[in-house]
Amino acid sequence: MPTISASILAGNHANLAADVIELEQGGADWIHVDIMDGHYVNNLTFGPKTVEDLRKVTSLPIDVHLEMYRPELVIDSFISAGADMITIQFESCTHPIRTIEQVKARNCQVSMAFAPTTSFDQIGSLIRDVDQVNIMTVEPGFGGQPFRKDVLPKIKLASEIIASEKLHTIVAVDGGVNIQNIPDILRNGGHNLIIGTMLFVNDNIKENVEKTKGLFCMTKTTKEMI
Secondary structure, eight states: OOOEEEEEESSSSTSSHHHHHHHHTTTEEEEEEEBBSSSSSOOOOOOOOHHHHTTTTSOOOOOEEEEEEHHHHHHHHHHHOOOSEEEGGGGGOHHHHHHHHHTTTTEEEEEEETTTTTTTTHHHHTTTTSEEEEEEEEEEEEESSSOOOGGHHHHHHHHHHHHHTOOOOOOEESSSOOOHHHHHHHHOOOEEEOOOHHHHSSSSSHHHHHHHHHHHSSOOOOOHHH
């Protein structure tokens, strides 16, 4: 069954604890926390204290997405705060393999995120080194951007490599995920759907998660069609 990673960037930043509790009650599988430094992307978001406080109110695993320069300087702080996975943004990272190994040395899961215009060759070269590849379908930096359908072939290629080599790597899809494009994402092999705006569009967070899970059950995935 595909999973939902709820991106709290789209949540109520003055009431994140309540939002996360409602996400968990609705059946979300992960909490996704975007960390932006105002340099790699023109936005500022959260810090380790946010993750530490959220860790106290939820048992869901937390994925910390470092959309920033020099991620190696803060990785240990976020893991100590309670992160279960660190997602490194490929384009902002000087030494990807070295940074991956830094996360693994702390017995934490590691993910690598790739912006939409990054070639698949870069994704394919790292797919065996990480627990998850995060294939972004919007440009890093801000929520609410439209989904780029031209990224779907990358999702399919990644899932085919994983299947053919019997890897355990998860394919995550991040950005602009909604009811209209979820069937295409799942059919192309996306598994962990990182969803923001669609879950927080109104005050019915729990119901929105439940409806999304229901859509998963109605859509055949790549594996099921083979």
